[in-house]
Amino acid sequence: MDSSDLAAIPTEANHLETPAAQESDDEEFQECIEVEQVLQQEPRAGVVAQDDLPERSQLPYLKGQNKVKVSLWSVLKDSVGKDIWKITVPVVFNEPLGILQKAAGVTEYIDILDQAIAEPDEMRRFALATLHFMTQYQNIERGGLAKPFNPLLGETFEYCVPGRFLFLAEQVSHHPPVSAFYIQGYSGYLKQSTFHTKTSFGMGSINFTNIFNEYLDLLPYRETFEWFPPSLGLHGLMMGRPYIDVDGSGWLRDQAKPMEKYAHVRYHSRGWTQGTYFKVEAEVYQGKEIVYKLEGKWSESITLKDMRGNDESPPEVVWRKRPYPENWQHQYGMTHHNIQLNYLPKFLAPFLPPTDTRFRPDQRALENGDFALATKEKARLEEKQRATRKQKEKDGIKHVPKYFVESVFQSCDPNFKDNGIPQYRYNREYFEKDRVTCDWSRLEDIFAETPKEEEKEVKQ
Ligand SMILES: CC(C)CCC[C@@H](C)[C@H]1CC[C@H]2[C@@H]3CC=C4C[C@@H](O)CC[C@]4(C)[C@H]3CC[C@]12C
Numbered sequence: 001m002d003s004s005d006l007a008a009i010p011t012e013a014n015h016l017e018t019p020a021a022q023e024s025d026d027e028e029f030q031e032c033i034e035v036e037q038v039l040q041q042e043p044r045a046g047v048v049a050q051d052d053l054p055e056r057s058q059l060p061y062l063k064g065q066n067k068v069k070v071s072l073w074s075v076l077k078d079s080v081g082k083d084i085w086k087i088t089v090p091v092v093f094n095e096p097l098g099i100l101q102k103a104a105g106v107t108e109y110i111d112i113l114d115q116a117i118a119e120p121d122e123m124r125r126f127a128l129a130t131l132h133f134m135t136q137y138q139n140i141e142r143g144g145l146a147k148p149f150n151p152l153l154g155e156t157f158e159y160c161v162p163g164r165f166l167f168l169a170e171q172v173s174h175h176p177p178v179s180a181f182y183i184q185g186y187s188g189y190l191k192q193s194t195f196h197t198k199t200s201f202g203m204g205s206i207n208f209t210n211i212f213n214e215y216l217d218l219l220p221y222r223e224t225f226e227w228f229p230p231s232l233g234l235h236g237l238m239m240g241r242p243y244i245d246v247d248g249s250g251w252l253r254d255q256a257k258p259m260e261k262y263a264h265v266r267y268h269s270r271g272w273t274q275g276t277y278f279k280v281e282a283e284v285y286q287g288k289e290i291v292y293k294l295e296g297k298w299s300e301s302i303t304l305k306d307m308r309g310n311d312e313s314p315p316e317v318v319w320r321k322r323p324y325p326e327n328w329q330h331q332y333g334m335t336h337h338n339i340q341l342n343y344l345p346k347f348l349a350p351f352l353p354p355t356d357t358r359f360r361p362d363q364r365a366l367e368n369g370d371f372a373l374a375t376k377e378k379a380r381l382e383e384k385q386r387a388t389r390k391q392k393e394k395d396g397i398k399h400v401p402k403y404f405v406e407s408v409f410q411s412c413d414p415n416f417k418d419n420g421i422p423q424y425r426y427n428r429e430y431f432e433k434d435r436v437t438c439d440w441s442r443l444e445d446i447f448a449e450t451p452k453e454e455e456k457e458v459k460q
Pocket residue numbers: 084099102103104105106136137140145146147148193195214232234244
């Protein structure tokens with residue numbers, strides 16, 4: 001289908017003339033308006049009606065081809081030194097997905113873990129687990145860069161394919177921002193992660209240090225693997241097109257025998273030549289011996305080669321990235337799987353908690369191409385969150401995550417330094433309890449409009 005065939009919904013009267021825009025003489029807001037004016041010149045490619053199918057084939061709003069002229073760096077440069085998630089960028093730099101949803105992106109190729117469970121050979125099973133970690137960054141560079149939404153404290157996101165896996169995420173801390181994830185595979189794997197990014201600024205680049213480890217359990221085999229992630233950096237901010245680079249080494253270790261069964265994954269940084277960009281290699285070790293080699297590009301395909309025995313075995317393609325959907329350039333470079341993440345079909349809505357990211361109004365507005373509403377709602381939600389925090393501080397109430405508990409994970413790395421960021425473990429109260437009864441009364445309504453003072457009084 002060509003985008004010109006799609007029924008175009010006329011743009012409303014200049015949406016920049018909102019009361020908020022007139023009132024604010026805030027510099028950031030002004031900059032935001034400039035960017036939005038650039039967008040105003042872009043024809044609306046079209047808005048597609050949402051139907052109620054289990055999957056949708058594209059986002060409701062297709063972004064036009066006109067590039068935003070203002071560079072991301074010009075927006076970020078004044079914030080040097082700040083935490084990346086505390087910098088408010090104009091919504092045109094955002095993509096209509098939050099961090100919790102980006103994390104659910106790893107379920108796109110999660111069937112690799114089903115293959116691992118089905119694999120009786122211990123080392124080949126470990127090689128397949130390594131492959132899962134190699135592919136989990138496949139959707140971060142998609143020929144376009146946008147900032148995901150920073151979840152509000154208490155925000156949750158579920159992404160389930162019954163019969164295959166259940167995914168749950170919760171924003172468990174705001175200062176510092178920490179997200180907790182849990183994936184349960186029907187075939188018998190569990191993956192638990194805590195995500196926290198430490199940001200540092202270089203000349204025209206932003207470096208992320210991922211302060212978290214990920215743990216994968218293959219239950220039928222009583223195996224637990226620990227992942228030590230590579231670093232992810234944002235480069236090319238001042239010149240050229242900004243891009244995210246996965247750089248350096250990642251390690252996967254069997255917790256029971258970390259020095260005898262481990263994999264070393266090497267990601268090649270883009271550097272000056274584009275030739276090695278996306279390239280990834282891994283050696284799977286049994287003691288000092290390399291038993292498997294994985295090689296390829298995390299943007300295309302990866303092969304597996306058995307190094308045991310004398311005869312050279314031909315490399316076998318064990319993973320291939322699916323082609324991007326039609327119109328992907330107009331949909332933030334999302335894969336078909338990414339497009340589902342914020343989809344809210346009517347049959348699903350009644351089962352979701354009010355804290356689910358799919359109900360976040362600013363993200364929804366951005367998805368629908370309404371930049372002014374997105375800006376307004378984002379500001380409202382952040383203000384609401386600030387007010388709630390102040391109130392809680394005043395009352396001496398500490399925030400307690402609803403579906404995760406703080407716990408101590410034992411790292412098998414002898415050099416492991418306690419970074420002060422707690423690890424979180426799923427408490428079995430979502431899928432097993434609240435999602436069954438659909439009683440969400442103990443959750444805070446983090447997205448709803450706060451009733452005005454007068455209305456409150458009337459109610460009392
Ligand atoms: C453009 C700017 C400012 C920031 C971009 C930040 C990107 C690189 C960050 C934001 C959220 C991050 C994701 C959050 C959670 C997970 C789940 C984990 O199991 C694998 C890594 C993965 C998938 C992260 C990859 C990197 C990520 C996509």
